[in-house]
Amino acid sequence: MASRTQTDTDDFDTDADDFGGDLAEDVVLEVRNANVSFDMDRGESRVLRDVNLEVRRGEVLGVVGESGSGKSMLASAMLDAVVSPGQLDGEVIFHPEDGDPVDVVSLSDRELTELRWNEISFVIQAAQSAFNPTMTVGAHFEETLRAHGSDVEEGLANARELLEDLYLPAGQVLRSHPHELSGGQKQRALIALSLILEPSVLVMDEPTAALDLLMQRSIISLLADLKEKYDLTLVFVTHDLPLVADIADRLAVMYAFELAEVGPTDAIVEDPAHPYTRALLKAVPNVADREIDIAGIPGSSPDPVHVPEGCSYHPRCPLADEECRRDDPAFRSVGDDHEATCFHWEDAADEIPFDTEGHDE
Amino acid sequence: MSDDPVVSLEDIEVHFTKERLLGFAGSETVRAVDGVSLDVYENDVIALVGESGCGKTTLGKTAIGVQRPTGGTLRYRGQDVWATKDDGALEGGYTQQEIRRALQIIHQDPGSSLNPNYTVRSALAAPLKQWRTDLNEADRHARIHGLLEHVGMTPASDYAERYPHQLSGGEQQRIALLRALLMNPDVILADEAVSALDVSLRAEMMDLFLELQDQFDTSYVFISHNLANAKYLTQKADGRIGIMYLGELVEIGTPEQIIHNPQHPYTKVLLWATTDVHSHGSVEDPPVRSLDIPDPADPPSGCRFHTRCPEAREACKQATPELADHEGDGQRVACFRQRDDHEYWNSPALESDDDVHMNTTSSD
Numbered sequence: 215m216a217s218r219t220q221t222d223t224d225d226f227d228t229d230a231d232d233f234g235g236d237l238a239e240d241v242v243l244e245v246r247n248a249n250v251s252f253d254m255d256r257g258e259s260r261v262l263r264d265v266n267l268e269v270r271r272g273e274v275l276g277v278v279g280e281s282g283s284g285k286s287m288l289a290s291a292m293l294d295a296v297v298s299p300g301q302l303d304g305e306v307i308f309h310p311e312d313g314d315p316v317d318v319v320s321l322s323d324r325e326l327t328e329l330r331w332n333e334i335s336f337v338i339q340a341a342q343s344a345f346n347p348t349m350t351v352g353a354h355f356e357e358t359l360r361a362h363g364s365d366v367e368e369g370l371a372n373a374r375e376l377l378e379d380l381y382l383p384a385g386q387v388l389r390s391h392p393h394e395l396s397g398g399q400k401q402r403a404l405i406a407l408s409l410i411l412e413p414s415v416l417v418m419d420e421p422t423a424a425l426d427l428l429m430q431r432s433i434i435s436l437l438a439d440l441k442e443k444y445d446l447t448l449v450f451v452t453h454d455l456p457l458v459a460d461i462a463d464r465l466a467v468m469y470a471f472e473l474a475e476v477g478p479t480d481a482i483v484e485d486p487a488h489p490y491t492r493a494l495l496k497a498v499p500n501v502a503d504r505e506i507d508i509a510g511i512p513g514s515s516p517d518p519v520h521v522p523e524g525c526s527y528h529p530r531c532p533l534a535d536e537e538c539r540r541d542d543p544a545f546r547s548v549g550d551d552h553e554a555t556c557f558h559w560e561d562a563a564d565e566i567p568f569d570t571e572g573h574d575e
Numbered sequence: 576m577s578d579d580p581v582v583s584l585e586d587i588e589v590h591f592t593k594e595r596l597l598g599f600a601g602s603e604t605v606r607a608v609d610g611v612s613l614d615v616y617e618n619d620v621i622a623l624v625g626e627s628g629c630g631k632t633t634l635g636k637t638a639i640g641v642q643r644p645t646g647g648t649l650r651y652r653g654q655d656v657w658a659t660k661d662d663g664a665l666e667g668g669y670t671q672q673e674i675r676r677a678l679q680i681i682h683q684d685p686g687s688s689l690n691p692n693y694t695v696r697s698a699l700a701a702p703l704k705q706w707r708t709d710l711n712e713a714d715r716h717a718r719i720h721g722l723l724e725h726v727g728m729t730p731a732s733d734y735a736e737r738y739p740h741q742l743s744g745g746e747q748q749r750i751a752l753l754r755a756l757l758m759n760p761d762v763i764l765a766d767e768a769v770s771a772l773d774v775s776l777r778a779e780m781m782d783l784f785l786e787l788q789d790q791f792d793t794s795y796v797f798i799s800h801n802l803a804n805a806k807y808l809t810q811k812a813d814g815r816i817g818i819m820y821l822g823e824l825v826e827i828g829t830p831e832q833i834i835h836n837p838q839h840p841y842t843k844v845l846l847w848a849t850t851d852v853h854s855h856g857s858v859e860d861p862p863v864r865s866l867d868i869p870d871p872a873d874p875p876s877g878c879r880f881h882t883r884c885p886e887a888r889e890a891c892k893q894a895t896p897e898l899a900d901h902e903g904d905g906q907r908v909a910c911f912r913q914r915d916d917h918e919y920w921n922s923p924a925l926e927s928d929d930d931v932h933m934n935t936t937s938s939d
Contacts, residue, residue, distance in 0.1 A: 431850060432848075432863075454850070455852065495852060497775045497777065497778045499807040500852060501802055501834055502854065508807065
């Protein structure tokens with residue numbers, strides 16, 4: 215099981231402005247001032263706005279947001295894989311375990327391809343269409359190994375082990391064509407394929423969204439095992455906060471193309487600081503709770519062309535005042551290793567109460 | 576209000592024949608629903624939960640008479656629905672039109688179930704024109720505006736003139752729900768009606784379903800893959816949760832029984848799969864012997880869950896357990912483990928990989 219960063223929940227006034235400046239943590243991937251925009255007829259559509267995020271070596275980072283919050287765009291930005299005509303502006307820096315930092319955005323296409331499979335691997339959302347339907351699954355592994363100049367025999371032996379790790383009958387899967395596998399099998403085969411060149415970071419965009427609950431949870435459990443066995447750093451992008459909370463050490467919550475809150479999973483799940491995170495957690499029924507009291511969030515998420523002025527959450531926020539309508543709140547420290555973009559985070563717990571005592575385990 | 580069921584399914588079977596290579600390589604039969612009996616009462620709420628391919632949608636569609644069963648009987652207030660469609664109404668019985676009005680459906684994707692060329696007003700006026708011939712245009716107008724305001728779509732006069740593409744997903748789903756309710760139905764089948772919505776909008780939609788149930792006096796059959804949502808809906812409405820696996824109902828009971836006292840090993844597996852935000856940090860290995868669902872065209876012998884069941888023994892391969900109320904508390908379970916005197920307890924456990932076969936056809 216992943217070790218979890220322990221946090222104390224006292225909110226002593228830690229220096230409010232040290233977000234991100236602290237490189238004492240072993241950072242493997244850094245995103246700095248990332249913006250992604252599309253030019254559209256009805257205006258510029260900014261689908262990622264000033265995102266700063268670091269991924270620490272060996273952690274599981276969950277990036278959580280609703281549809282249209284920009285979370286997939288953040289995943290693409292991490293690999294400089296934003297599709298044209300989208301424009302990525304900002305820095306993405308990869309820190310190999312040994313060697314100099316790599317500025318991902320300035321890499322040539324060739325270098326980028328090398329980096330993407332060998333160092334940072336990307337599992338896209340649509341496993342159903344990631345495989346070439348005319349090739350067997352085994353041929354995908356062989357092609358990938360050859361393209362990167364790896365030993366095919368040895369690589370296929372690794373592939374078998376990876377597939378077995380994912381509870382798949384390796385021989386049969388390698389011989390199969392994609393249509394012969396179920397959705398869950400394809401998704402697991404894709405995870406195995408993305409790990410074939412032994413990357414140190416695996417970025418997954420909604421890797422389980424199209425699957426059944428049982429398969430989703432199983433994949434989560436298998437990922438926790440894989441991470442330990444292969445010493446991986448995982449970035450797991452999803453709309454499903456409870457799902458990723460199971461394995462994530464830290465969570466990054468996105469709202470309206472920005473990060474709203476970043477912190478240790480325990481702190482975010484039990485006592486989040488941002489009103490949006492609090493409301494989001496209250497909107498999901500917990501199966502084990504006997505008391506059931508959930509509430510949706512009134513209104514809807516903004517359109518990327520018309521993001522509200524000031525704090526983008528203010529039209530839906532019960533704490534919003536004049537300041538929120540006027541100024542965009544910057545990240546501030548709200549606890550140990552825990553930041554949020556809210557002027558009134560200290561009042562959020564009172565305004566949006568959170569009965570964590572009421573659930574039975 | 577009578578205690579008789581509004582809709583009654585008796586030993587329903589729905590088998591689909593799938594031809595291989597246009598029939599040249601023979602055909603196979605997919606047993607989508609096999610031998611399910613279920614009663615839906617007035618103001619009832621039933622949530623059918625299971626993995627994809629378990630037959631929950633097929634069973635739901637059979638319950639409202641849009642899917643013809645290949646075996647068994649569907650009755651509406653005691654009257655055989657398919658006999659009525661084939662042979663016409665009985666003397667003094669319900670006509671086919673009345674039955675059709677009484678059983679309505681809301682689809683998963685409201686965007687594609689609303690006619691893009693109809694404004695909200697015309698979409699909602701259609702059922703009123705057909706079933707409330709006593710209303711004139713002004714009455715209809717007032718009724719539609721009242722409903723729109725009631726579901727929070729204000730100003731109603733603005734929303735009434737909009738087309739579906741001018742509405743958000745949640746608003747489209749509200750219109751689909753209102754349209755179904757205006758038929759004044761006895762039962763509404765809601766097929767994954769909230770799962771397409773954003774997390775923050777689901778709670779509101781579920782509450783709206785329940786609130787409108789009181790007003791319109793209707794019953795719901797919800798189809799869901801999510802036990803947490805199923806629990807929310809059925810607990811508030813005092814309903815039942817039915818768990819389906821490979822075409823069979825394996826357990827049914829109140830949400831309290833299913834969530835806090837599950838009996839069938841498959842129900843326990845589904846609960847394991849349902850993440851709870853407060854139980855984070857505790858991922859165990861999946862409690863199944865095989866992750867993948869067997870091919871519904873070739874379901875395992877005996878208890879269909881035996882290939883994946885952590886508790887399976889030899890006896891489970893031999894015979895099929897009946898869905899029965901073992902404790903007398905209304906919770907019905909199809910598992911030999913419910914009976915202390917069953918030969919299951921003396922039969923050897925299945926070898927771990929003995930019977931686990933990979934399913935090579937997609938089950939999606």
